[in-house]
Amino acid sequence: MRSPTFLHVLTAAVLGYALLAPAHAQQEDDPKRCRYVKIETIPIRYAGTGMNITMEGRIDGSPASLLVNLGADLTALTHTGTSRRDLTLWSTGASARGVGGYSRLYSAKLKEFVAGPTRSTRLTMPVIGDFGSPPSYDAMVGAPFLLQADLEFDLANKKLNFFRPTNCRDTFLAYWDPAAVEVPFETSWSDSPNPRFTVRLNGKKFRAMIGSGSGVSAITRSAAEEIGLKLDGPGVERLNDITGVGDDRVARFAVVVDKLEIANETITNARIGVLDTGNLGADVILGADFLRSHRVLFAMSQQKLYISCTGGAPLGHNKVVEPWLAQEADEGNADAQMSLALRYRFGYGVAQNMALARSWLEQAAANGSPEANQAMGQSLLSAGRYAPAAAHLRRALDARPGERHGALALHAARLGSGEGELGKRELAQAFARNDDEWPGPIARYYLGKINRDKLLEEARDDRKLGQARTCLALLHIAAQLRSQGDEAGAKAALEQRSNCQPRPAAAGAAP
Incomplete structure (x- = not known):
């Protein structure tokens, strides 16, 4: 049809x-x-x-x-x-x-x-x-x-508006603001209709596009270096890696650009992200942070953008909790509540406050945030509180069934609470489509398809990630041995993890 x-x-x-x-x-x-x-x-x-x-x-x-x-x-x-x-x-x-x-x-x-x-x-x-x-x-x-x-x-009113023009070729279309700037589209090699246009960074021209799927604005490493910024230089902050389409984690930094010019709008001392990749589709990506502080019309019929500033932080790498995020959390948005929990936990944009971090985390989990339920489940699992850990991890996995590390944690919680057979059924279902790629070998170990030595061999096989994978494998080996009553074996496996560090978390998704 x-x-x-x-x-x-x-x-x-x-x-x-x-x-x-x-x-x-x-x-x-x-x-x-x-x-x-x-x-x-x-x-x-x-x-x-x-x-x-x-x-x-x-x-x-x-x-x-x-x-x-x-x-x-x-x-x-x-x-x-x-x-x-x-x-x-x-x-x-x-x-x-x-x-x-x-x-x-x-x-x-x-x-x-x-x-x-x-x-x-x-x-x-x-x-x-x-x-x-x-x-x-x-x-x-x-x-x-x-x-x-x-x-x-x-985005000030949290909506997208679609228009159909008739006889409007030469008409100014920014009906909400007579002072809105007009930015013409430029010829692009891309097959995408998403227009490219010119911006200036510290006076130099660069190719830009609006990427609504990216949470925050960013420039490429090559663009940063072209305007004289060195990522190992003073004032550059190393942030958590970012992820998106594709398997790789991309290094992310924050820098301050003296001037970002878009037509006749100038943003001074712009704190913006730098991504160590060439896969952005342009030198500059203006993300959701830019769209929250601007009203933007894609006038496809005229081949131009209309842009006007609506207030607020123009870019989202400022170290503050912006009013819109606090409002979202207060109104019950579980993901915003989880964001505040992390900010209070690590003191990012606010004074570190573990009590507030815990309060926001619990609210986020109760309102269905998979990340919050995952975090609470992992914490309870580490404390040996297996039954409540399993309840949180199950809710997280229901919301994100592709989170295979969460499926492994749930199985470990089931083992600890004496529900090994239920855990096996859940684990087999979670890894039914593909148990070859990491962390699939851990699932195969739990399900009796490979032994401990084979698991550790497969963990060490990756030259770059071998140590981290071995550390994770040993953690699950210990959980399996403990469920079998082998406390000495579990303790020995954990002792082999003495040099292990926590796995870094992604900062968020990008397109």
């Missing part, structure tokens, strides 16, 4: 608007006058560890979280979305490229996919197979879908 495109649906909405207009109004209307009709408004929600811009949708009849991702060249499902619905994946032999390198592309057959006003039935969709960390969203809607009509980001 042929599915309607977004533009077809919007066109139908325009026709409906015209048919409902009074006849005398149509007669009095100058046919040559610009008519800029708002044809759809879609509410957005901030979700995930990166507080990503998402919209609601449906996949095969169940609610779905869809990442609004102008940085993506396609609309696709994620493993999170397919695992939640137990969809069968088919290899395509193709790949997609993101900030973390290349990802395998699969396909899945759906009965229904709904995004905004568009409903498609009986279709096959691509599935992005590889992320540096499991995404919280079920699918992403990319630039080809979003930019079929003029698109306005009005």
